[in-house]
Amino acid sequence: xxxxxxxxxxxxxxxxxxxQESVVTQFKLFGGGFSxxxxxxxxxxxxxxxxxxxxxxxxxxxxxDLSQSASGPMGQWTLIMILAGFTVSYLGYGDDxxxxxxxxxxxxxxxxxxxIRVIYLILGLLxxxxxxxxxxVLVSLFSSAFWSAAIAPLLLxxxxxxxxxxxxxxxxx
Amino acid sequence: xxxxxxxxxxxxxxxxxVTALFLITLDLRGVQVITGLRNGSQSALSPFQSxxxxxxxxxGNFFSDVTQLGRTRGEIERLKAANEKLQKELIDRKxxxxxxxxxxxxxxxxxxxxxxVVNAKVISLGSTSSFTQTITIDAGTNNGVRxxxxxxxxxxxxxxxxxxxxxxxxxQLTTDPAFKVGARVAGSQQIGILSGQxxxxxxxxxxxxxxxxxxxxxxxxxxxxxxxxxVPGVPIGQVTAVDNAAGAVTQTADVKLYVNFSALSTVAVVxxxxxxxxxxxxxxxxxxxxxxxxxxxxxQPSESPAP
Numbered sequence: 237x238x239x240x241x242x243x244x245x246x247x248x249x250x251x252x253x254x255x256q257e258s259v260v261t262q263f264k265l266f267g268g269g270f271s272x273x274x275x276x277x278x279x280x281x282x283x284x285x286x287x288x289x290x291x292x293x294x295x296x297x298x299x300x301d302l303s304q305s306a307s308g309p310m311g312q313w314t315l316i317m318i319l320a321g322f323t324v325s326y327l328g329y330g331d332d333x334x335x336x337x338x339x340x341x342x343x344x345x346x347x348x349x350x351x352i353r354v355i356y357l358i359l360g361l362l363x364x365x366x367x368x369x370x371x372x373v374l375v376s377l378f379s380s381a382f383w384s385a386a387i388a389p390l391l392l393x394x395x396x397x398x399x400x401x402x403x404x405x406x407x408x409x
Numbered sequence: 410x411x412x413x414x415x416x417x418x419x420x421x422x423x424x425x426x427v428t429a430l431f432l433i434t435l436d437l438r439g440v441q442v443i444t445g446l447r448n449g450s451q452s453a454l455s456p457f458q459s460x461x462x463x464x465x466x467x468x469g470n471f472f473s474d475v476t477q478l479g480r481t482r483g484e485i486e487r488l489k490a491a492n493e494k495l496q497k498e499l500i501d502r503k504x505x506x507x508x509x510x511x512x513x514x515x516x517x518x519x520x521x522x523x524x525x526v527v528n529a530k531v532i533s534l535g536s537t538s539s540f541t542q543t544i545t546i547d548a549g550t551n552n553g554v555r556x557x558x559x560x561x562x563x564x565x566x567x568x569x570x571x572x573x574x575x576x577x578x579x580x581q582l583t584t585d586p587a588f589k590v591g592a593r594v595a596g597s598q599q600i601g602i603l604s605g606q607x608x609x610x611x612x613x614x615x616x617x618x619x620x621x622x623x624x625x626x627x628x629x630x631x632x633x634x635x636x637x638x639x640v641p642g643v644p645i646g647q648v649t650a651v652d653n654a655a656g657a658v659t660q661t662a663d664v665k666l667y668v669n670f671s672a673l674s675t676v677a678v679v680x681x682x683x684x685x686x687x688x689x690x691x692x693x694x695x696x697x698x699x700x701x702x703x704x705x706x707x708x709q710p711s712e713s714p715a716p
Contacts, residue, residue: 257454258461287418294425301432302450310443311432318425363437 242291244402245280249292252276253299267379270387273300274352278345279388279395281321282328283335284403293321308360316359320352338392346384350377504674511675514563519677522642522687526561526677527552532577542585542607546676549574557638559630559679564693565644565667566590566630567676578678583611583645584670590639591631594622594648595689600631603645603664611646615660622651622662627692632682640679642687667693 256273263269277296281289297317301310324344328334335341357373436443512528519526529548548554550573560567560580568582569590581588588605592613599622601615613628626648632641646664653660 254454254457258457259465261458262461262465285418287421290418290422290425294429297429302447306447309433309436310447311429311434311436314432315426315429318422318429322422363433 241284241288241403242295245292246295248398249273249277249280249295249299253303257303265379265383267382268376270380270383271349272387272391274349275345275384275388275391276395277317278320278324278348278352279341279392280399282324282341282344283396283399284325286322286326286329289321289323289325290318291321293317293319296321307365308356308363312356312359312363316352316355319355320348324348338389342385342388342392345388346381349384350381353377353380507672508675511563511673515561515675515677516563518561518563518565518644518691519679522640522691523683523685524561524640524677524679525681526679527554528675528677529554529578530675531673541587542582542605542670543571544568544580544582544673544676546578546580546678547576548678549576549578551575552678553680554578554678555680559636559638559640559643560676561643561679562668562673562676564669565646565691566639567668567670567673569638570678580676582670583666583668584608590645591633592628592645593631595627595629595692597626601659603628609666609670610649611664611666613648613662613664615662618657618659620660622648622660624648624651626662627689628664629689629691632686636679636682640682642689642691643679644691644693 252273256271260269260272273296277292280296281292284292294314294317297314300306300313300317301308306313327344328341333340334344354377432443508530515526515528518524527548529546529552531544532547533545534543544567546554546560554570554573556570556573558570558573560570566583568580568585568588570578571581572579583590583603583605584607585605586607588611590603591600592603593600597620599615599617599620601613603611603613605611613622615622628645628648630639630641630643630645633639644667646666648662649665650663651660652662
């Protein structure tokens, strides 16, 4: 079942990845803008089981590692996204109060984006990457939280509708 | 929340984490396959990125401008100020170039005739409401400029100093209706009196009715006693029309003045002239026509194909 869902999700994620890399990157937004792909992956993970969330994170992380803008070694995003996907879906799995409330889902995704980036930063530091000035890091983290909170509500209905259509699960909010 | 995962889920999670760590290790060890994967993905993405850049870049710049509105406005103001400054410098430079060209031509003219001159800048144009045609120059008695001295430009006679102040002087232009100068025709040496008409044309009246004028004749200043108010040999203009009215006592002609009085910026006051009359040495040279190369093309019909 995991493999079937994974391969069904793959074209969608590839499409969103192309959209992110070719279209979203054209917009010069405050603080570096947002990652449509990251928000999409986290929302997608939040609607599934923890195992499916981890698998989703794995696929999404692999694609993010293939991006030219990825500064770390191949696998860094994969590792982080596995844990992020698992955690986000684990938090809401079986809790209808959580999944039925879009605000909590949006808040979780916005917070997760910041946490993921902080972990990526720390892991990058451990692996010897340069992170730039502290101020730019803070501005980037703050803006990513802001943009995620702004974009996630717009993306949420789309994600839930696709998820419901593909997997016939009552996850629509 | 769920209390925990089953063994299958844990195995999957561990497998995925191990795979990710394996990838990190491979990449840090410099395995070429990983680099190739990234390069391949970029190669696949680049056509999409090119198309998106073409379509969305203007919109992207718009968003960039919106988010940087304050800074952009400041930048625009700064660039506007810089642009104004550069434009002013450019105008000043063009002005300086024009003045330099005029100065060079007037010095060339004065040098050819061996006039001793004082250069001056035109600092004011006379009032047109008084029907007089005058200019004010920034050289006066302190510079050796006196009343009744000839004023020239690079093209010829400008006028005569009417009043001289310590640091400036009033010059009556050749175009002034009250202006009169003794003139002669270059070559034939016929003499006459040239009068200003208030326009860029003047009228020449010959003194001798036995001679004839023709269109294109060059008119020069004849010169005065002790070279004041006019030094000899200064070009004035060219005959454009001759009045051969029957019964006229003397022949008259319209003379197109050489000097462009609307573009005067630098002039020279002749403070002393050579003892020898330059005669026709200052007559402007006729323009030499530039040969135009002609190209002849010979076209031959090709042989018709055999049936």
